[in-house]
Amino acid sequence: MKIEHWSLRLRVFLFFAFLAVVAISGETIGLYLGFARMEKPTAPDGFVFAGVIAGFATLAAVAWVWFLFDEHVARPIQRLAGGLLARAHADVEEAIDAKTARYLGDLAPAAQAVTANLAATRNKLAETVAQETTRLVEEKEKLTALSAEMPHGVVLLSGLHKIAFYNGAAAELLSADHAPGLDHSIFDFLRARPILSAYSRLCAGEGGDGHVLPLTVATVHGAEVLSARMRLMHAPDEGDISPPYVLSLDDVTTDLALHTEREKLLSKLFARLRPSLTALRTALAARAESGPQNDPRLDAALIDEIEHLTGEVATLDAEYEAHKSDWWPMAQVRASELCDALSAQLSEDDMTLAADAPDPLALTLDAVQIVTLLGHVARRLSQEGGRAFSFLVSRDEGGGAMLALGWSGDPLSVDLLESWLAEPLDVGLADMTGRDILDAHGTEVWPEFGRGSRAVLKLPIREAHRLRRSFGDGRRTATYDFDLLSRTPPKELMESPLADLSYVVFDTETTGLLPSQGDEICQIAALRVVNGKVVKTERLDQLVNPGRNIPASATAVHHITNEMVQDAPKIDVAGRQLHSFARGAVLVAHNAPFDLEFFRRHEAGIGAKFTNPVLDTVLLSAIVFGQSEEHTLDAISARLGVKIPPEARHTAMGDTIATAEVFIKLLRMAEEKGIRTFGDALTEMRKHKRLLQDANETSGT
Known part of the structure; x- marks a missing residue:
C-alpha cells in the first residue's frame, strides 16, 4: 500500500518508532566502539548495564514525546481534517471547536476562518440559486402533478x-x-x-x-x-x-x-x-x-x-x-359521500333530505349519473306533491347494495316513472336518459309501498363486478x-463506482438485543438511495408480529406494544417484503451485522437469502474520522449536522432517515479520501473489522 494512504497517526507513530530505533542503535554502536578500545576484561558488564539504562531511557523519552505529539498534534489534526471534510460535504453549520487544536498555533483559527467563509459563500450561493430556481421548481411540481x-x-x-x-x-x-x-x-x-x-x-x-x-x-x-x-x-x-x-x-x-x-x-x-x-x-x-x-x-x-x-x-x-x-367506467364511491352529494343537489331547489348510510360502505357506480337520476326523480315527485324525502343505503345479501328514495305522498305509478326515465339528463353526455343510466349500471328501478303514508323507490347497485382498474387512487x-x-x-461489483450503485438503507426495532436467545424483529423500515439522493416515494415501513411478548424495557425504547403488532405480518412475510424491496441494491445499516442476523435466522421461512453486498455506517465513519472517535448514530449525526427529532429516535423509520442522510454525506467524504469503488470501501472497512464483524462475509461478497 502506498504511504500516502496511511493515516497521519500511523505515520507519526512509525516516525517516532524509527527515531527510537535509530537512537538506541546509535547508543549501542557507541558503547560497542568504546568497549572495543578498552582492554579491561570486566568492562563488558558495565557497558551492557549502561546500554540497557540508556536504551530504556531513550525509549521512554521517545514514547513520551510521541504520546504528547499524538495527543496534541496528530489526533487534533485528524479531527480538524474530519471537521473540514464534514463542513465541505455535509453542510454542517456549527463552527470548528478551536479547543481540539489549541496546540497547533494558527492552524485552528485559519480553519475556522476558511469554514466560516465557506459557509457564508455557500449561503449566498444558495440564496441566489433558490431565487433563480423558484420558477423551475414550481413548473416541475406542476408537471409532476400532471403526469402523476x-x-x-x-x-x-x-x-x-x-x-x-x-x-x-x-x-x-x-x-x-x-x-x-x-x-x-x-x-x-x-x-x-x-x-x-x-x-x-x-x-x-x-x-x-x-x-x-x-x-x-x-x-x-x-x-x-x-x-x-x-x-x-x-x-x-x-x-x-x-x-x-x-x-x-x-x-x-x-x-x-x-x-x-x-x-x-x-x-x-x-x-x-x-x-x-x-x-x-x-x-x-x-x-x-x-x-x-x-x-x-x-x-x-x-x-x-x-x-x-x-x-x-x-x-x-x-x-x-x-x-x-x-364496459362502462365505474369508481368506488363511499355511500356516505353519495348521500352528501344527493343532499347538496336537492338543497339547490330548497328540498331537504334525511339521508343515512352504513359507513364504511363502498358502492361501484358512476356517482354523477346516479345522483343526477335520483335528484331528477325527487324533483318530479316534489312537483307531484311529494314531501319529507329520505334516502337510505343498505347492504344487499347478494354482495351489492340497495338505494331507497322515500317520500310522504301518493305512490308512484310505473307509467309515470317510465316517462320521467325517458327524459334527457345533464350528466356530461348528449341525449343520455335515466333509462340509459340504468342500462349502463346493469340495474333497474321500481316503486313500492312504504310504511304508513310513505312510498319508496328502490334502485339496486352491484357493489363490485369486473371493474376497470382505477388509477391514481x-x-x-x-x-x-x-x-x-x-x-x-454496470461493472463487476468490486470495480463499480460507489456513485453508480443503488442502495437500500434499513433499520429494525426488536424485542431485545440477543437474536440467539429468541429476540425477534417487531418493526422494519427501509429507504432507497439512488444517485446520491433519497427517493422519498419509495419506502418500506412495516410493523412485524414477533411471535413473542415484547418486554416493557424494549417498549420503553421504541414505544411498540404487543397490541400494535398483534395483527401485523410475521417475519416470513415482512422479510420477503424487505428482500423484494432491496433486490439489486447494496444494503446499508448502522451496525448492519446486528440487523442482518435477525433476518438470516429466518431465511428458510422467508424463502430467500440476503446475499446483497453490505455497507456499514459505523465502519464508514471509522474510515473518515478514525477509530478513536465515537461512532454511535447520535455521535456521527452530530458531527455531520444531521438532526434527529427526539420523537423519531429509536423508531425504525426515524433511524433509517438519519442513517440515510449520514450515509450520503459519509460517501462524499470517503470519495475525497480516494475511496471511489465498492472494492475500495470494502478494503478500507476490513481494516476496522475490530469494531464490527464483516457483514459481507456472510453475504458472499
Whole structure:
C-alpha cells in the first residue's frame, strides 16, 4: 500500500518508532566502539548495564514525546481534517471547536476562518440559486402533478432498460409481487421478449420519423395484459446506440375479457338457435306439404320448438343483461359521500333530505349519473306533491347494495316513472336518459309501498363486478431521476463506482438485543438511495408480529406494544417484503451485522437469502474520522449536522432517515479520501473489522 494512504497517526507513530530505533542503535554502536578500545576484561558488564539504562531511557523519552505529539498534534489534526471534510460535504453549520487544536498555533483559527467563509459563500450561493430556481421548481411540481394523474401508465427507461421515471398509474399497473423503483429493470415487472423485440426494431429504423411502435405485453406474473406504445427519446446514433425510451401502458385485461365473453355469447347464441331454427323450418315445410288437413302432431312440434326457442332467447337475454354494463367506467364511491352529494343537489331547489348510510360502505357506480337520476326523480315527485324525502343505503345479501328514495305522498305509478326515465339528463353526455343510466349500471328501478303514508323507490347497485382498474387512487405522485438515463453499463461489483450503485438503507426495532436467545424483529423500515439522493416515494415501513411478548424495557425504547403488532405480518412475510424491496441494491445499516442476523435466522421461512453486498455506517465513519472517535448514530449525526427529532429516535423509520442522510454525506467524504469503488470501501472497512464483524462475509461478497 502506498504511504500516502496511511493515516497521519500511523505515520507519526512509525516516525517516532524509527527515531527510537535509530537512537538506541546509535547508543549501542557507541558503547560497542568504546568497549572495543578498552582492554579491561570486566568492562563488558558495565557497558551492557549502561546500554540497557540508556536504551530504556531513550525509549521512554521517545514514547513520551510521541504520546504528547499524538495527543496534541496528530489526533487534533485528524479531527480538524474530519471537521473540514464534514463542513465541505455535509453542510454542517456549527463552527470548528478551536479547543481540539489549541496546540497547533494558527492552524485552528485559519480553519475556522476558511469554514466560516465557506459557509457564508455557500449561503449566498444558495440564496441566489433558490431565487433563480423558484420558477423551475414550481413548473416541475406542476408537471409532476400532471403526469402523476395521467390515466395511463408512463415509464421512462434507459437503454439498459432501467426505470428512470414512472407515474402513479404505472406504479399501480406494475405493482404485483413488489413495487417498482428507480433503477429497477423493467423486466422485473413485464415480459422481456415483446419489449426487446420492439426496442430492437425501433433502433433498426422501424416506427417512422416518430420512432413509435405499438405492442402488447403481459406482466411477469401473467395476471394483466397491457397495451403499450414504445417511443425512442431520440434516434440512435454512433455515440448512443442504446437510446432511452418511453413506454405508455394501458390495462386491456378487462377489455379482452369482455370481448371474449361477448364472443362466447355470440357463439352460444348461434349454437343454440341454429338447431331450433332448422327444426322450425322443417316443421313448417312439412305442415305446408300436408295441405288443408294439418297433422296435430306438426302443430304440437311447432309449439314445442317455439317455446324452446323462446326459452333460449330469454336465457341469452338474461346473460346479456348481466354483462352489458361492464364496459362502462365505474369508481368506488363511499355511500356516505353519495348521500352528501344527493343532499347538496336537492338543497339547490330548497328540498331537504334525511339521508343515512352504513359507513364504511363502498358502492361501484358512476356517482354523477346516479345522483343526477335520483335528484331528477325527487324533483318530479316534489312537483307531484311529494314531501319529507329520505334516502337510505343498505347492504344487499347478494354482495351489492340497495338505494331507497322515500317520500310522504301518493305512490308512484310505473307509467309515470317510465316517462320521467325517458327524459334527457345533464350528466356530461348528449341525449343520455335515466333509462340509459340504468342500462349502463346493469340495474333497474321500481316503486313500492312504504310504511304508513310513505312510498319508496328502490334502485339496486352491484357493489363490485369486473371493474376497470382505477388509477391514481393510491400513489398520486411521479418518481424520477433523469440522470439514470446516462448511466453506463454496470461493472463487476468490486470495480463499480460507489456513485453508480443503488442502495437500500434499513433499520429494525426488536424485542431485545440477543437474536440467539429468541429476540425477534417487531418493526422494519427501509429507504432507497439512488444517485446520491433519497427517493422519498419509495419506502418500506412495516410493523412485524414477533411471535413473542415484547418486554416493557424494549417498549420503553421504541414505544411498540404487543397490541400494535398483534395483527401485523410475521417475519416470513415482512422479510420477503424487505428482500423484494432491496433486490439489486447494496444494503446499508448502522451496525448492519446486528440487523442482518435477525433476518438470516429466518431465511428458510422467508424463502430467500440476503446475499446483497453490505455497507456499514459505523465502519464508514471509522474510515473518515478514525477509530478513536465515537461512532454511535447520535455521535456521527452530530458531527455531520444531521438532526434527529427526539420523537423519531429509536423508531425504525426515524433511524433509517438519519442513517440515510449520514450515509450520503459519509460517501462524499470517503470519495475525497480516494475511496471511489465498492472494492475500495470494502478494503478500507476490513481494516476496522475490530469494531464490527464483516457483514459481507456472510453475504458472499
